[in-house]
Amino acid sequence: MMIRFYLDGQLVEVDVKPTDTLLKVLVDKLGLTSVHYGCGEGSCGACMVLVDDKLRYSCLTFAASVNDKKVTTVAGLLSDHELSPLQKKFVENNAAQCGYCTPGMVLVAKALLDKNPSPSDEEIFDALAGNLCRCTGYVPIVKAVKSAARR
Amino acid sequence: MAKLRGRGIAAINYPTGMNLGGDPSQVVIVAQPDGRLVVNVASVELGQGIKTVLAQIASEITGVPVEDIEVRFGDTESAPHDTGTFASRSTHRMGNAVIKASEEIREIVLNTAAKMLEASPNDLEIREGRVWVKGVTDKSVEVKQVISQAQFTYNTPVVGKGFYVKPKSSVDPETGASDPHSTMAHGCTVAEVEVDTETGFVTVLKVYTVYEVGKAINPQLVESQIIGGIVMGMGAALTETVYPRYPVLDFQTTSFRDYVLPTAGDIPEIVAKIVESPTPTGPFGAKGVGEMVVNSIAPAIVNAVYDAIGVQITDLPITPEKVLKALKKSGR
Known part of the structure; x- marks a missing residue:
């Protein structure tokens, strides 16, 4: 079946099977490298994207369900090839090592800050709780989110 | 309760490091036409920062700014031999190899700059990305320009090779002692x-x-x-x-x-x-x-x-x- 959706602002049309996950379509059919397969069961957050500005595990989302919707990946946060202020805070705080969790972490942080521009520590922990990181020990990630938040 | x-x-x-037949690391640094350096290693960047650290080391010795040094990794066909990324060894082993390779580049830079500045290589020093005649404030040339000139004007291949190995240590049968790391x-x-x-x-x-x-x-x-x-x-x-x-x-x-x-x-x-x-x-x-x-x-x-x-x-x-x-x- 053909579906169409806005991927990072651009309209894409793609032929999918009813059982294809959004993750499979983004990675295998559209060639995205920033959306990562971690566990395939919604436990790690490496595959997270925004669907109509809401966080979704793309591994648990049917591709067909995003028809006519807006899908945002971490690459969609750039403007004119320039990193967003939030992404720059991740760089400054060395909040990525291997980088596998980073796109998910950035999108979770964006979703949090869009809704709540000055979150408490607890609210940041709660927001990041569904995303696993093996390298950083989370401290630099939390610092990056805090420094991107409105004081 | x-x-x-x-x-x-x-x-x-x-x-x-480990006592694996010496645990060697080898590196080749190749200059680009514009004076940038490419450091070819078989050690792997997996987030720990070896790309950054090796570029810093090469920059410190050659004088080429760190942003103009690219560390290429992950292709064992284009990079010389390395035991691998494990045993907390990459900075130590590969860092030592990069120092040696960078020293070869540095020697080419000083010899070429000596011709360009009409001075003895012994009278030159490298700082802030430039080669200076010691004690002379207005006589200097950019290191990247020297590397470029070496290739185009003086027909010198600007390549640095380095290796580091610690000889394998065997166990003393009398005491059981060895020096493995x-x-x-x-x-x-x-x-x-x-x-x-x-x-x-x-x-x-x-x-x-x-x-x-x-x-x-x-x-x-x-x-x-x-x-x-x-x-x-x-x-x-x-x-x-x-x-x-x-x-x-x-x-x-x-x-x-x-x-x-x-x-x-x-x-x-x-x-x-x-x-x-x-x-x-x-x-x-x-x-x-x-x-x-x-x-x-x-x-x-x-x-x-x-x-x-x-x-x-x-x-x-x-x-x-x-x-x-x-x-x-x-x-x-």
Whole structure:
């Protein structure tokens, strides 16, 4: 079946099977490298994207369900090839090592800050709780989110 | 039933490199037409920062700005031999190899600049990305321009080769002694925990940790490794296991829902300090950091739990079930 959706602002049309996950379509059919397969069961957050500005595990989302919707990946946060202020805070705080969790972490942080521009520590922990990181020990990630938040 | 607090300490000495037939690393640095350098290595960047550290080392010696040095990795066909990225060895082994290769580049730079500046190579110095005639403030040329000219005007291939190897050490049959590693790094970790004697749940409240790393070539990267190591070690101490939690395979961990990693909210306050005591065998004195920092946290937590409840847990992870069983057995 053909579906169409806005991927990072651009309209894409793609032929999918009813059982294809959004993750499979983004990675295998559209060639995205920033959306990562971690566990395939919604436990790690490496595959997270925004669907109509809401966080979704793309591994648990049917591709067909995003028809006519807006899908945002971490690459969609750039403007004119320039990193967003939030992404720059991740760089400054060395909040990525291997980088596998980073796109998910950035999108979770964006979703949090869009809704709540000055979150408490607890609210940041709660927001990041569904995303696993093996390298950083989370401290630099939390610092990056805090420094991107409105004081 | 109470919430009991305890404090535990653990110290570690950790070797850098392995005694694997010398554990060699080799590198080739090749200049580009515009004077940039490409450092070809078979060591792998997997987030620890070897790309940054090797570029820093090459920049320090050649004078080429760090942003103009590209470290290419991951292709063993285009890079010379390296044992690999493991044993906390890459900065030490590959760093030493990069120093040697960079010194060859530096010699070409000085010899070429001598011709360009009409001076003896011995009278030249490299600083701030330029080659200067010592003591003369207006006679200098950009290092990148020198490297470019070497190729186009003086027909000199600007290539640097370097290797580092520690001869294999065999065991003395009389004493059993050998010299298997290149240097020892050191660390000490203190953990403060709270144990809930009703649920058996252990919470890490605060971690103080200090590591002697020889020389922190990039302090932010070293600190990141320390914090990442502590949190990984905390997982090993308290929650992570691949073995069945009960003695049948039905209860084996098969996903991240059973194999429980720490998440952002589990992280205690961490006070991490770096101490530098340069080793003569390391590049600028650097030792290996990567693995050591994962190892000292679990014994510190075990000792802190012992301090809190008076029972020594002897196998990891310290699950609530083990704490409650230990408390029951000891009659506390």
